Amino acid sequence: MALHDxxxxxxxxxYFDSFETFFHLYSKRxxxxxxxxxxxxxxxxxxxxxxFLYPLQKVGIGDEKRALQMNNDFLAVLGxxxxxxxxxxxxxxxxxxKHLPMTIVSNGFAEIQYRKLRNTDIExxxxxxxxxxxxxxxxxxxxxFNYALDVNGxxxxxxxxxxxxxxxxxxxxxxxxxxxxxxxxxxxxxxxPERVLEIKSLKEAIELLEG
Numbered sequence: 001m002a003l004h005d006x007x008x009x010x011x012x013x014x015y016f017d018s019f020e021t022f023f024h025l026y027s028k029r030x031x032x033x034x035x036x037x038x039x040x041x042x043x044x045x046x047x048x049x050x051x052f053l054y055p056l057q058k059v060g061i062g063d064e065k066r067a068l069q070m071n072n073d074f075l076a077v078l079g080x081x082x083x084x085x086x087x088x089x090x091x092x093x094x095x096x097x098k099h100l101p102m103t104i105v106s107n108g109f110a111e112i113q114y115r116k117l118r119n120t121d122i123e124x125x126x127x128x129x130x131x132x133x134x135x136x137x138x139x140x141x142x143x144x145f146n147y148a149l150d151v152n153g154x155x156x157x158x159x160x161x162x163x164x165x166x167x168x169x170x171x172x173x174x175x176x177x178x179x180x181x182x183x184x185x186x187x188x189x190x191x192x193p194e195r196v197l198e199i200k201s202l203k204e205a206i207e208l209l210e211g
Contacts, residue, residue: 007022030051033051049071052070080119088122092122096125103148104128105148107132107139162202164184184199
């Protein structure tokens with residue numbers, strides 16, 4: 001939704017045949033860049049520019065300043081969006097009713113993450129917010145998961161990770177002995193490791209916890 005707003009604000013419909021074409025190019029490159037960022041291969045600044053520069057270059061616009069401005073506009077709009085993933089509210093309510101403490105573990109930029117949490121009024125659900133800035137490590141680095149365990153006073157054996165990034169969330173968690181639910185939004189096939197179940201909806205997460 002945030003990308004859609006920026007796309008039309010920048011009048012990119014004059015260059016792309018549809019928003020979907022732009023979104024496909026952006027999404028593919030953005031995912032690649034986040035993987036590189038998590039591995040420590042690129043900087044935040046490089047990610048911020050390149051994820052927008054890549055689709056722009058495909059239509060002959062090689063303007064880094066415009067790409068950076070689009071990124072800044074995107075982050076400003078993103079923080080105002082309040083629509084949650086389907087069944088996220090139900091999952092959080094279920095966990096709270098069963099006294100299961102929840103912690104967010106994210107590589108996201110701190111200023112944006114906290115704004116999103118407050119604007120969606122869900123910050124109060126979580127015992128801790130563990131961001132890569134505070135942990136001084138990015139998922140899938142074991143250090144950020146161990147940091148999250150430490151602040152909770154929890155062991156890996158009693159913890160469950162629910163995430164939608166296979167490399168950052170799922171492999172990162174299982175590498176420190178944490179079981180995981182992989183929320184796969186795509187049709188891409190993954191080799192699912194032991195201790196992991198693949199789900200297509202957070203409704204399945206609720207059903208598995210109930211079971």
